Amino acid sequence: MVLPPRVLDTNVLGRLRLGPRGELDVFASIAAxxxxxxxxxxxxxxxVRTATGALSRWRMNREGQWDRFAAANTACCRAAMDARDSVNPEALVAGTLWPVREVYEPLSTPDGAVIEMEVAEQALLMEPLVDLFIAERLSxxxxxxxTIHAAASTGRPxxxxxxxxxxxxxALEGGEPVAEAxxxxxxxxxxxxxxxxxxxxxxxxxxxxxxxASVPRADLLRGVVADAFDRWPNGAVEEHTPRAFVQYARRWMETGVHLMAADQxxxxxxxxxMRGLIATEWK
Structure with a gap:
């Protein structure tokens, strides 16, 4: 049986007040x-995705927060888990992993062994508090x-x-065509x-x-996470209201995606x- 697509959460980090360099003061923001x-x-x-993407070992060290690495990741996972348990126990909590170096800068990507070591450290820390891992923004x-090899070593999807x-x-940020990648x-x-x-x-x-794209598994889920605005060459930003964003989501739904989300x-x-769109128009 073909199931309707599932809607994921938004980027909660983008809805919180950040520090002067964009960092999140986790311990002052748990309630939020x-x-x-x-x-x-x-x-x-x-x-829901945990707010842990920016809490990798490298980023925490850069911000002088090396000694709070474990506590910060754990606190963010517990915030997502507590919300899930309170509002909808059937929902999933995904431990969020970002690139181990700069986001959207493929030239900064280290060797695979370094990626696996740093991702595994963060993933093993979060594993008891999440249902699966979602590694985002990979180039x-x-x-x-x-990243997949490291996160999968925990036994989680x-x-x-x-x-x-x-x-x-x-094409990906690194230049490889999407279908081939x-x-x-x-x-x-x-x-x-x-x-x-x-x-x-x-x-x-x-x-x-x-x-x-040709894939070896018929049960592989496919989806899209897109920011809720467009950026123009002159630096202008056009924000999309929920009603406007749904027009994009409708087209994604028609392609057969299993997962979709409005992000930043x-x-x-x-x-x-998007939930209303699926309820009224999915066939």
Missing amino acids: LEAAHSDDLAAGAAL SVREAVA VWVGLAVSLDEPT VAAIAAAGPDAILVNARTADSAGPAVEALMR GASAEHVAA
Whole structure:
């Protein structure tokens, strides 16, 4: 039986006040994190992502927070878990992993052995508090495969999100065509592959390439996570209201995606709008 697509949560980090360099003061934000997760769940999100993407070992060391690495990751996982248990116990909690170095900068990606070591440390820390892992914003096949291997070593399912280029959305940030990258990454054994698009408009070509890709598993989930605005060459940003974003989500749904989310710039109202779309139009 073909099931309707599931709506994921928004990017709760984008809805919280950050520090002067964009860092999150986790311990001052736990209540706000839990409230944001709760809002998304109440709106119909089937999964919430922990606010741990920016809490890798390398980033925590850079911010002089090396001694808070374990406590910060654990606190964020507990905030998501407590919200889930309170609002919708059937929802999933995904431990969020970002690139171990700079996001959207494939040239900064270290060797696979370094990726596996650093991802495994963070994933093993979160494993008791999450249902699965979602590794987001990965720019190349090499980075994705190493991350999958490390996260899968915990025994939890692994979902992987691939960062697509703003200039050429049918290719990853590292230059590899989406369809070819998906075929190669699927062989590493993830349970889901999603495209991460930094504009709602660019998500369309990326989703089409994702759905065309040849994969070895019929049960591999595919999806899209797109920011709820478009960026223009002159630096302007066009925000998409929930009603406007649903127009994009409708087209993704028509391609057959299993998972979809409005990410940065979105609110719980975007989640509710997509849930309404599925309830009224999915066939």
